Each structure stands twice: as structure tokens, then as C-alpha cells.
Amino acid sequence: MTENKNRAVAAAILPLVGGAANVTSVVHCMTRLRLGLADRSLVQDEALKALPDVMGVVEDDTYQIVLGPGKVARVTPEFETLVEEGKAAAPAAPAKTADELAAQGAAMKAAQKAKNNTPFKLFLRKIANIFVPLIPALIGCGIVAGINGLLINLHWLPTVTPALAAISSGFMSLIAVFVGYNAAKEFGGTPILGGAVASIIVYAGVANISVFGEKLSPGQGGVLGAMGAAILAVYVEKWCRKWVPESLDVLVTPTLTVLVSGLVTIFGLMYVAGEISTGIGTAANWLLDSAGVFAGAILGGLFLPLVMLGLHQALIPIHTTLIEQQGYTVLLPILAMAGAGQVGSAIAVFKRLPRNTSLRKTIKSALPAGFLGVGEPLIYGVSLPLGRPFITACIGGAAGGAFIGFFSMVGYQVGSTAIGPSGWALFPLLDGNHNIGIDIAIYAGGLLVGYIVGYFATYYFGFTKEMLVELNADVDAGESPEAHAEQGPSAPKTAADPKEPAKV
Numbered sequence: 001m002t003e004n005k006n007r008a009v010a011a012a013i014l015p016l017v018g019g020a021a022n023v024t025s026v027v028h029c030m031t032r033l034r035l036g037l038a039d040r041s042l043v044q045d046e047a048l049k050a051l052p053d054v055m056g057v058v059e060d061d062t063y064q065i066v067l068g069p070g071k072v073a074r075v076t077p078e079f080e081t082l083v084e085e086g087k088a089a090a091p092a093a094p095a096k097t098a099d100e101l102a103a104q105g106a107a108m109k110a111a112q113k114a115k116n117n118t119p120f121k122l123f124l125r126k127i128a129n130i131f132v133p134l135i136p137a138l139i140g141c142g143i144v145a146g147i148n149g150l151l152i153n154l155h156w157l158p159t160v161t162p163a164l165a166a167i168s169s170g171f172m173s174l175i176a177v178f179v180g181y182n183a184a185k186e187f188g189g190t191p192i193l194g195g196a197v198a199s200i201i202v203y204a205g206v207a208n209i210s211v212f213g214e215k216l217s218p219g220q221g222g223v224l225g226a227m228g229a230a231i232l233a234v235y236v237e238k239w240c241r242k243w244v245p246e247s248l249d250v251l252v253t254p255t256l257t258v259l260v261s262g263l264v265t266i267f268g269l270m271y272v273a274g275e276i277s278t279g280i281g282t283a284a285n286w287l288l289d290s291a292g293v294f295a296g297a298i299l300g301g302l303f304l305p306l307v308m309l310g311l312h313q314a315l316i317p318i319h320t321t322l323i324e325q326q327g328y329t330v331l332l333p334i335l336a337m338a339g340a341g342q343v344g345s346a347i348a349v350f351k352r353l354p355r356n357t358s359l360r361k362t363i364k365s366a367l368p369a370g371f372l373g374v375g376e377p378l379i380y381g382v383s384l385p386l387g388r389p390f391i392t393a394c395i396g397g398a399a400g401g402a403f404i405g406f407f408s409m410v411g412y413q414v415g416s417t418a419i420g421p422s423g424w425a426l427f428p429l430l431d432g433n434h435n436i437g438i439d440i441a442i443y444a445g446g447l448l449v450g451y452i453v454g455y456f457a458t459y460y461f462g463f464t465k466e467m468l469v470e471l472n473a474d475v476d477a478g479e480s481p482e483a484h485a486e487q488g489p490s491a492p493k494t495a496a497d498p499k500e501p502a503k504v
Contacts, residue, residue, distance in 0.1 A: 297405065338397035344458065350364075
């Protein structure tokens with residue numbers, strides 16, 4: 001029965017995105033069905049957003065339909081099956097003329113340009129693509145490290161803890177190699193050459209090399225040095241491919257790539273990246289220790305807008321550098337407070353709109369994921385379309401961030417041993433400069449503050465009188481809250497474009 005329901009959702013979506021012939025790729029993340037489309041103009045945006053199971057749509061490098069955690073993983077295979085069946089049953093398309101192909105190419109180019117993919121955002125996306133594949137290993141090793149620390153503190157299983165330490169630390173000791181491999185792949189080079197150059201950074205023998213009068217240390221430069229080394233290797237490799245004769249390419253190109261970029265890495269990048277990495281760690285700790293309340297409020301309050309603009313990707317290498325340096329990132333628990341403010345805001349919306357059946361159904365289905373740190377269903381299905389509750393959710397995040405920042409100022413740092421999870425899902429990954437009990441208490445206190453402030457800020461300031469009149473009415477479960485809101489003269493925008501939140 002559940003399978004039929006998921007297939008029905010997929011069947012409802014497919015014609016609204018232009019049918020099987022218009023779909024070029026299908027993948028999904030934790031909450032979104034991500035589609036590659038041949039012709040963006042064939043998508044029926046409003047009809048798609050009106051589907052009960054669709055919480056919102058986002059247009060980026062792919063067309064993304066927000067379905068929520070759990071559901072998207074079940075709908076995607078059904079959607080893929082329908083696409084395959086549709087393409088198999090479709091008659092062969094007639095060959096296009098040169099003019100038609102030129103027109104299609106021009107349309108695709110214009111559509112791509114309209115997406116506002118600035119060079120800076122494209123660069124950040126590439127950086128994120130280097131680190132995102134590493135997150136499952138960071139999470140798994142981080143949880144094992146937490147279990148090991150607990151066993152050590154309790155003096156349990158002393159014969160097992162060394163094995164757990166090896167399991168949790170092995171990946172981190174070689175993370176530079178994985179970063180180099182992914183960086184070369186992302187920037188268009190040979191991945192294994194990127195990994196080979198990055199491996200120099202973790203090789204024990206570099207301790208015998210002096211640079212600027214100082215001995216190098218294995219691991220110096222960390223993930224930043226590995227990324228820089230791999231990107232340099234890509235450019236050296238591309239230069240070689242251009243100038244080296246094909247008959248010699250298989251021998252000369254990899255040799256020159258490894259040699260040139262390796263020498264630059266040893267006698268330049270490792271030292272420079274090491275100084276930058278040390279500076280990042282020092283700056284993060286200084287910021288929270290000296291201005292923790294203010295810094296926590298800024299980070300917790302602005303994280304949701306950063307996510308909407310795609311600028312949060314710039315923080316990924318910073319998180320990874322901090323984890324590599326001190327075993328945990330002090331920034332992630334503060335940023336996680338943005339999700340707490342979002343949850344509090346959604347609960348307030350639920351209370352303020354007792355007659356809006358559709359919106360309350362969305363909140364009830366999305367809240368469990370919100371508590372676990374998956375905020376997209378609440379963002380795109382609730383707060384962003386309404387406008388004001390998005391702002392008050394940010395206020396809740398700022399309050400939670402200030403709470404954790406205060407404790408950092410008085411000497412109690414709380415961090416995460418991995419990136420990715422937030423909300424309640426972050427508890428198993430907590431670490432800090434005191435015992436785990438204090439870490440849990442501070443983080444839980446921050447979540448509670450975020451919930452409470454997000455709730456009351458939204459309850460009292462999240463709605464105008466006109467919004468309450470328009471939204472607090474019987475809305476059929478099959479009708480989207482956005483569509484209902486648009487009936488009024490001051491209706492907020494939908495979540496179709498997260499770059500244009502509703503006016504407040």
C-alpha cells in the first residue's frame with residue numbers, strides 16, 4: 001500500500017516536470033528530489049507546488065523538489081521507474097534541424113544564465129563537492145570516537161578502546177589524501193594524481209625536510225594544503241596534456257604533474273597552508289572566547305539566510321580544518337541553533353493558525369525531521385513562504401547561538417567531531433574541552449533557548465493582522481497554504497525561489 005502511495009506521488013510529479021522525455025537525470029539528497037531537465041520551460045511550477053506532498057521547489061544547478069526526509073528516498077526509485085518506462089514507450093523523436101538545435105542551445109544558455117550562477121557561488125559549490133562525500137566517514141568515525149571516549153572515562157573494556165581509537169582515527173590521519181582525490185576530480189584532473197600529491201602532506205618522511213629554516217611536520221597544512229596541492233596538480237596536468245606529444249603523454253604527464261606540484265607543495269604550500277590553518281583555529285577560538293555572545297548571535301541568526309544564498313558552503317573547509325586540528329569544530333553547535341529557532345517558529349505557526357488544515361499537516365509531518373536537524377521541509381514548506389516566521393526563526397537561532405557563545409566566553413567550549421548532523425542528531429558527536437556531560441548540558445540548553453525564543457518571537461511578531469485573517473481559515477488538505485495566502489492582497493511569496501523571501 002505504501003509502495004502504491006509513493007508511486008502515486010511520483011506519477012503526479014512526472015507530467016508536471018515535462019514528462020519522462022524532459023528528465024535527463026534523477027538523484028536525491030536527504031530531503032530533495034533533484035532533476036536534470038532538458039527544457040526548463042516545460043515545468044508547471046504552480047501546479048507542482050500545489051501537490052500535497054510537495055513542500056517547496058528550489059532551482060539551482062538542478063531542479064529540486066522538496067519532499068522531506070524518508071519520503072524522498074521512497075519516491076525517487078518509483079520516479080526513476082516511471083521515467084524509464086516513459087522513455088521506453090515513447091516513439092523516437094525526429095532529428096532536429098541545425099536551426100532547431102541552435103535555438104535550443106540558445107534557450108538553454110539563457111536559462112543557465114538566468115540562474116544567477118556567479119563565479120563565486122560556482123567556486124563554493126566546487127569546494128563543497130570536495131568535502132560533502134567525506135561526511136559519512138566523518139560521522140561514522142566521530143561517533144566511534146565518542147563511544148571510545150565514553151568507555152575510557154568509565155574505565156570500561158580497556159582491551160577494546162585501543163581498537164576503537166584506531167578505527168576512529170584512521171580516516172582522519174589520511175583525510176588529506178581523500179580531499180586531494182576529490183579536489184582533482186572536481187576541478188577536471190585525474191583524481192589519483194591529486195591524491196598522490198596530497199599524500200605528500202601526511203607522509204612521515206617530510207619531517208626530514210626544512211623549509212624557511214623550520215622542519216616540516218607530517219600533516220602540516222592539513223586539508224587546505226591538500227586541496228591546494230591537488231588543484232595545482234590539475235593545472236600542471238592540463239598544461240602537460242596541451243604540450244606533451246601523445247606518444248610520450250603516458251610517461252611524461254603524470255611524472256611532471258607529481259614532480260612539479262609535489263615540489264611546490266613541499267617547499268611552499270605546506271608551510272603557507274599550515275599558517276592559514278593555524279590562523280583559522282586561533283581566530284575561531286579567540287572569537288568565541290572573547291566575543292562569544294555576540295559572535296554566537298550573529299552566526300546562529302544568519303545561518304539560515306546563508307543557506308538560502310548557498311554561502312554556507314564556504315564554512316565546510318573551515319569545519320574540517322578545525323576537526324583536523326583540535327578534534328572538533330566549535331562552530332557547528334552554534335550554527336545548529338538556526339534549526340532550533342526554525343522548530344520553535346513552526347510550533348508557534350501551528351498554534352496561531354488552528355484552522356489552516358493544510359499548513360498544520362505540513363508542520364506535523366516536518367517537525368520530527370526538524371528536531372533531528374533536517375530543516376528544509378520547515379523552511380520551504382512553512383516559514384519561508386510566510387515571510388515573517390522566517391525572520392523570527394532567525395531570531396530564535398541567534399538566541400540559541402548567543403547562549404552557547406556565552407559558555408565559550410567563560411571557558412566551556414562545545415564542539416562537534418563531524419559535520420552534517422544537527423539538532424538532536426548532533427548529541428552523539430559532541431565534544432569539547434570538558435567532560436561530555438557538560439557538553440550535552442550546554443548544547444541542550446542552547447536548543448531549548450532556540451525553541452523558546454523562536455516560538456515566542458513568532459507567536460507575537462510573526463504575523464500581521466491581515467496575515468492572520470487570510471491564513472487562519474479552513475484550508476483543504478489538498479490546497480497549499482501558499483495558494484490560499486495568495487488570495488489576499490498582501491499575500492507572501494511562495495518558496496519557489498529561496499533567493500526572494502517574502503516581504504515582511
